[in-house]
Amino acid sequence: LWVLWGSTDGALRAIPVGDTTPAQSEALESLVRYQAQVTPTEWTCEWALPLAALGLDTARERALRFNLGLHLVARQAWLAWQATGGPFYDVDQAGDLALDPAP
Numbered sequence: 001l002w003v004l005w006g007s008t009d010g011a012l013r014a015i016p017v018g019d020t021t022p023a024q025s026e027a028l029e030s031l032v033r034y035q036a037q038v039t040p041t042e043w044t045c046e047w048a049l050p051l052a053a054l055g056l057d058t059a060r061e062r063a064l065r066f067n068l069g070l071h072l073v074a075r076q077a078w079l080a081w082q083a084t085g086g087p088f089y090d091v092d093q094a095g096d097l098a099l100d101p102a103p
Contacts, residue, residue, distance in 0.1 A: 003089050006034045008043050017089050028053060051099070058099045067094035 002025060003015040014029035016022050033048035051058055068081040069088035084093035 001089060001091065002028055004028075004032060004034075004047070004049070006036060006045055006047065008036050008038050008045075010034065010036045017087075056099070061099060063096040063098055065091035065094065066097035067091055 001018040001020055003017055005013045005015055012029060012032060012034040014025040014032070016025040031050055031053045034045065036043060036045040051064075054064075056064065066081075067084065067088050067090075070079040071077075072079065078088075080088055080094075082094040084090040086093065088094075
């Protein structure tokens with residue numbers, strides 16, 4: 001279980017939670033590509049995460065427990081793709097991300 005934290009300045013951190021070790025998080029962080037762009041009216045970001053790095057075989061695995069959270073600093077608000085009633089990373093209470101089978 002990982003928390004990937006991307007900022008508007010393009011910084012990325014992988015934060016270990018649960019049984020994940022700091023070394024595992026650092027290894028994952030080195031594999032993730034993250035890019036952010038800020039304009040006067042919005043910000044966007046793009047993530048590239050090799051699923052094989054997570055040990056997922058998309059030929060067998062059809063879904064990934066997943067959640068997405070956003071911290072709106074100016075509004076002092078948090079948004080979530082799926083509210084969990086607790087931390088965003090409580091993915092057992094979040095959603096499933098459907099995976100296409102490997103080609």
